[in-house]
Amino acid sequence: MNQAQQKHEMFIWTPLIGFDKERTDKGVADYYSTIGFKPDGISLFLFSPDIVHHHEDGMERERVLPPDNCNYYGNVRNEIRDIQEWTNFELRELVAGLESRGAETYMGLMGVYVDKDPRHPSHYNTGHREWLADHKELMGVWTIGTASLHVLKRFKDGTYYEDFFLAKVRRALHDYGFSGLHVADNFCPPGSGGSAKNGDYSDDMIDQFTAHTGIKLPAEISASVDDRDREGIQKRGAYIWNRYKREWLSFLTWRWAAFWEKVCRGLHEDGKKVIVNNAWCSEPFEAIYRYGIDYKKLYEAGVDYIAAESVATSVHMARELGPYRLYNYMTMPTLMKAYAPEGKLICLNGVKDSTEEWSTVGHFASNVEREIYSLTHYFIHTRDGLKRSMDGFLVCLGDGLTREEWAWLRERWDIGFAELPRTVLTPTFIWSDHAMHELLLDYIETKRWSMHKTIYEFAKAGGQIGAVARIEDLDIVSGPIFIPNIDLMSEAEIGRISAYDRGPVICTSPSDRPFRLPGSPEPDITFQDPIAGFKMRISGYRMGYLDYADITASLGEDDGSPDVEGDPRYAEDPGIWRLDLIYRKASSGFVQACGKLLRAAYVSGGELSADIEHPLLPMQMSDGTIRLLIGNDNRLQYRLPVVRTKHAVKQVASKSKFPALPVKLVDREGRTILPRSDRSHESIVNGGFIAKIPPGGMTIFDVALADEE
Known part of the structure; x- marks a missing residue:
């Protein structure tokens, strides 16, 4: 029998419409009866941060909560009931009822500013004057528009929003009885238009940037620009992004860490916890480059959980924009765990959203089943043995699911979390913090593939990676290993790879930077992309058993996809999260050959195999x-x-x-x-x-x- 298991945690993210205020217990007993298990935590998705902004200390007066606290965007119904008008006292009773059953409750917030925008569907109903309408200096000022709360900014009097927020949220969490705070899109990470490339380039943020870095900007760039002057903001943004990209990203990662260090320190003093969603479905490198958010720094600042937005199916089914990013999103949490193994990482299980009107469990059940099995079967090598790369799920969202749908999900979770393997039979990806940070500089210059891009593209071609280990833990790894972008490792790290003798070594590097493992013989197999302008090379050591002709048969084939045009330093970066990061072209035939090479390194290959087109x-x-x-x-x-x-x-x-x-x-x-x-x-x-x-x-x-x- 397979006995080895690992404790995991289960969280639910649900708007208030998931409960019934007309019941004496606010519907808690019925909800637990429907879900059929005891979650470790429940984030009550109150959506608007005005639940904090408008909070009255001590909560002595009962007041009706606005619609956008009672349901996501104030939406009028879900599949089970119509929106109900909750009061702050009733919310406090609900929190107490959930806490009494052993679930830690979290106040779930976003930072969206609706302001009766006519472009929004009519059912987006805030039902009140938003606090941000009277504090528009705190809105994000992006090159593509002004929108949403930007929590790193200052009030007109120069005081920081974070100081105001911390004082208010401490009182709100205490008065309602919440165990902690959970923030998501448009709060942290910033608004969907709020990529590092897009800003915020307001006078406030530029003043913070220059004060932190000491950079002296030209007068025409540093001169005051009105937040509504889109042309002026765009000119300023283009100057900084094209000349001080590295410094701008470093500033943002520092600033986000400082924000969370202050908030977490205050909440931890009160015995509260903090959950933060990851940066718009991004792995560590992309989170830094696109959003200026460094996951390791967030954990070091005190964030208790990061919730990875591993929701490939729900993102793709929502609209016709971009490819189906299954392999991208499924491998993303593994790299997050490799980068910050001490931090707790939960994965969004995207099942249904009544406001956004999608249901993976109802319309794409086999896809969401695959997500569950995939996310629970990526592993990390630790000194305490093989562990899952994630620590549990956060159900997104938990208000409109039927009893039968919950039962279906529980069956799949039980399968996914059932037992741990003794060993993973694919190559192990070796992670290096040094290489990841070196990649940032090199990517700016070349737009070369990241480690994550390499892993998920090769996985799509049949060569999956089921385990990861940090370079510091290489001595506990055995079997084949895979090191994409090995040239970015430090000299000492490359030396450790060279000394590895417990299995094949496969690595990639740019062809224009000749690379060989020092002290090692010639690789048993090596080939480069014969078509791409920026050529990658892959090499395999201790792999003399290979059929070279079979593996390389696809070299020279191509799908005709375009390459980056002109100087890659100035390639147009995507402005919104639904668009993919820009990378140099790799020919489809080269990628297929690399997938075959990784598949050939499976330890199980001699005993058990299937055609390459079957993942x-x-x-x-x-x-x-x-x-x-x-x-x-x-x-x-x-x-x-x-x-x-x-x-x-x-x-x-x-x-x-x-x-x-x-x-x-x-x-x-x-x-x-x-x-x-x-x-x-x-x-x-x-x-x-x-x-x-x-x-x-x-x-x-x-x-x-x-x-x-």
């Missing part, structure tokens, strides 16, 4: 069985991959809910072994089995092989 993540369990997670990138049709085995299959157990029927075995030639009434089929030596994978989904099999004869 395969293998790991060995404590009882010796091989667990296979097989995905299906076709969201319209089932897939029937043949899993070939060196030794006969003794038993195959489906650990997921599909398929329910026993698998079909195949003989050594790949032909299906059909059961016969005389049982003569039992004498046929099998050479594998046929799996069945639902459209867009994933199936998990535990495979036991016969002993070698």
